[in-house]
Amino acid sequence: MSINCIRTLLENAVETHSDKTAIVYNDKSITYKELFAKVNQVAFYLKELDLPKDSRIGIYSSKSIEQVIAILAILSTDYILVPLTKLLKPEQVEYIINDCGIQCIITDKQQLESIEEINFSGKVISYQTTDNNMASFEEIFKYYNKPYHCNINSYSSAVITYSFGMSGRPKGIVISHRNLIDSARVVSQYLALEQDDVISGTLIFNLDYGLNQIFCTLYKKATLALHLFILPDDFFNHVINDKVTVLPLMPVNISQMFEDSGQRIPSAALFSHVKTITSSGGNVTEKMINDCKNTFSEAKFYSMHGLTEAFRSTYLDPSQVQIRPDSIGKPIADVELYIINEDGKECAVREVGEMIHRGGYIYKGFWNAPNQNALRFKSIDILKDVIKLEGQLTDEIVVATGDYVYKDEEGYFYFVSRHDDMIKTRGFRVSPYEVESVVAKNISQIDQCAVFGIDNELIEEEIIMVYSAASEISEEEIIFELKKHLASYMIPSRVIYKKSLPLVQTDKNKIDKDELKAELARV
Structure with a gap:
C-alpha cells in the first residue's frame, strides 16, 4: 500500500481515533470506526462487480454521509471516481458518462429519475432500497461483512472532475492519488489545521476544493460537519x-x-x-x-x-487581506511561479504576462483532450530564458496557466484576466476583470456587472457592460465614474441595465457572458 493515498489516511485515522466522530450531518453522526467499516463494505461490493482496472464510477447524488462513504469507497479500489453534481441536467450527465465511459453510477432516490431519463445502461447503485431490485447501500451494509484489503499505487488515477464553464464542452481533469494526498498535506500545513478542528462541509464535492475538505479532515483526524x-x-x-x-x-x-x-x-x-x-x-x-x-x-x-490543471498556486496571508485585498497572494509551498511575456522573457515588476506554474500539485492532464493538454502542459523549456536549465533536463512539466497576472515590488501576485477573456480594442488589450473591479469598488448601487467584447470591424471589439441593480442608473453617471479610474480605451461603448443577470448553471458564482452575448445578437 502506498503511503501517498487517501486510503492510508483513513486506515491511520481508524487505528488511532476509532471512536472519534468523523462526520456529522444534522442529527446524524458516524465515528471513524463506523466510517471505515461502511467504506470497506461498499468497496468490497464494488470490487465484486469485477470491472476492469481504472473503470470510471460516477457519484450523482445529494450531500449526505452516504455520499462521503461512496467517495472513500471508490478511492479504496483501483477504479476512478467521477463526481457529478446534482445541479447538472440529465443531458450534461449523459455527456460526462459518454466522454469518460462511466460504467457504474452511485446515486440516491432523488436522482434516479434523471438517470432513467438518460437511459444509462451501466450498473446503478442507490443509497436507499428501491422497488426495482437495484443494489443499495442499505443491503450492502446488511450483508457484506467480509474483510477488505486493497493495494493502491499513488500515481494511479483517482478522480476525474468536470466543470461546465461558460462555453463549449467541458473536459475532465485527471487527478492522481498522490495529488489528493499532497493537496491535503499542504492545506493542512498553511492553515495550521488540528485534530480538534470541525471543518465545514458546505462546498459541493464535484471539484477539488470541495473534495479537499474530506481529505484534510482525514489527514488531521478532525471532524467534517456537512451542510447543504x-x-x-x-x-x-x-x-x-x-x-x-x-x-x-x-x-x-x-x-x-x-x-x-x-x-x-x-x-x-x-x-x-x-x-x-x-x-x-x-x-x-x-x-x-x-x-x-x-x-x-x-x-x-x-x-x-487555484487552477484547473493544478490544485493550487497561491494564497494571501490573512495579515495582508485587508492591506491588499486585490492580491491573490504568493506561491504556496513547493510551487514556483513565473510571469512571462509573449517572447518568453520574464516580466518586469507590474508588467502583465502569463503565469507559469512549476513544482507541486500539477494534475495528470485532461481526459482524451490532446489539444487541451498541449496548450496547458508544457516542457520546462518554456522557461529557458527565465531560469538556468542544466544537463539538458527538459522533461519536467509545467503549467502555462492562461492566467494573466502581474507582481508588485514585494512579490505579491495580482490577477488581471484569463487569456480567453481579454478584449482587443483599438490596438489595446483590455481585461474585463479590471473594469468590473472598478465598478465593484466605486459604484455601490450596482449588484452585479459583466464586461465583455463583441466584434466591431472598425476597432476589432467594442466593450459592452451589462449590470444589475435595484433600479436603473443613468449611463452618463456610470461612464462619468468610470472615466475617473480607467483609461479612455477601457471605457464601455454601451452600458445595459438588466434586473438580473444569467448565471452559469453549475457555477452560480459566474455570470453567463455567452448568454448575454446571445441576447444582444437577438436584439
Whole structure:
C-alpha cells in the first residue's frame, strides 16, 4: 500500500481515533470506526462487480454521509471516481458518462429519475432500497461483512472532475492519488489545521476544493460537519450548532450570507470558535472580506487562487487581506511561479504576462483532450530564458496557466484576466476583470456587472457592460465614474441595465457572458 493515498489516511485515522466522530450531518453522526467499516463494505461490493482496472464510477447524488462513504469507497479500489453534481441536467450527465465511459453510477432516490431519463445502461447503485431490485447501500451494509484489503499505487488515477464553464464542452481533469494526498498535506500545513478542528462541509464535492475538505479532515483526524447551503439562517445555525472552526467557502457563499441588508445576523460572539475562513473559486471583494471580519471576528481569512490543471498556486496571508485585498497572494509551498511575456522573457515588476506554474500539485492532464493538454502542459523549456536549465533536463512539466497576472515590488501576485477573456480594442488589450473591479469598488448601487467584447470591424471589439441593480442608473453617471479610474480605451461603448443577470448553471458564482452575448445578437 502506498503511503501517498487517501486510503492510508483513513486506515491511520481508524487505528488511532476509532471512536472519534468523523462526520456529522444534522442529527446524524458516524465515528471513524463506523466510517471505515461502511467504506470497506461498499468497496468490497464494488470490487465484486469485477470491472476492469481504472473503470470510471460516477457519484450523482445529494450531500449526505452516504455520499462521503461512496467517495472513500471508490478511492479504496483501483477504479476512478467521477463526481457529478446534482445541479447538472440529465443531458450534461449523459455527456460526462459518454466522454469518460462511466460504467457504474452511485446515486440516491432523488436522482434516479434523471438517470432513467438518460437511459444509462451501466450498473446503478442507490443509497436507499428501491422497488426495482437495484443494489443499495442499505443491503450492502446488511450483508457484506467480509474483510477488505486493497493495494493502491499513488500515481494511479483517482478522480476525474468536470466543470461546465461558460462555453463549449467541458473536459475532465485527471487527478492522481498522490495529488489528493499532497493537496491535503499542504492545506493542512498553511492553515495550521488540528485534530480538534470541525471543518465545514458546505462546498459541493464535484471539484477539488470541495473534495479537499474530506481529505484534510482525514489527514488531521478532525471532524467534517456537512451542510447543504440553502438559506443564510440555516447556514449560521450550522456554524453555531456544529461548532465549526474551519469554514471553507466560495465567494458566492459569502455573497449569499450577507446579500439581504435587512437580515438579522447573529452576534459575532456566537462565532468566536471560528478560527479560519478560506475562499477560492472566484474573486473576493473588499466588502466580502469586511463582512466576514465583522461577523467572524476571531477568524483568519485566507484568499486562495487555484487552477484547473493544478490544485493550487497561491494564497494571501490573512495579515495582508485587508492591506491588499486585490492580491491573490504568493506561491504556496513547493510551487514556483513565473510571469512571462509573449517572447518568453520574464516580466518586469507590474508588467502583465502569463503565469507559469512549476513544482507541486500539477494534475495528470485532461481526459482524451490532446489539444487541451498541449496548450496547458508544457516542457520546462518554456522557461529557458527565465531560469538556468542544466544537463539538458527538459522533461519536467509545467503549467502555462492562461492566467494573466502581474507582481508588485514585494512579490505579491495580482490577477488581471484569463487569456480567453481579454478584449482587443483599438490596438489595446483590455481585461474585463479590471473594469468590473472598478465598478465593484466605486459604484455601490450596482449588484452585479459583466464586461465583455463583441466584434466591431472598425476597432476589432467594442466593450459592452451589462449590470444589475435595484433600479436603473443613468449611463452618463456610470461612464462619468468610470472615466475617473480607467483609461479612455477601457471605457464601455454601451452600458445595459438588466434586473438580473444569467448565471452559469453549475457555477452560480459566474455570470453567463455567452448568454448575454446571445441576447444582444437577438436584439
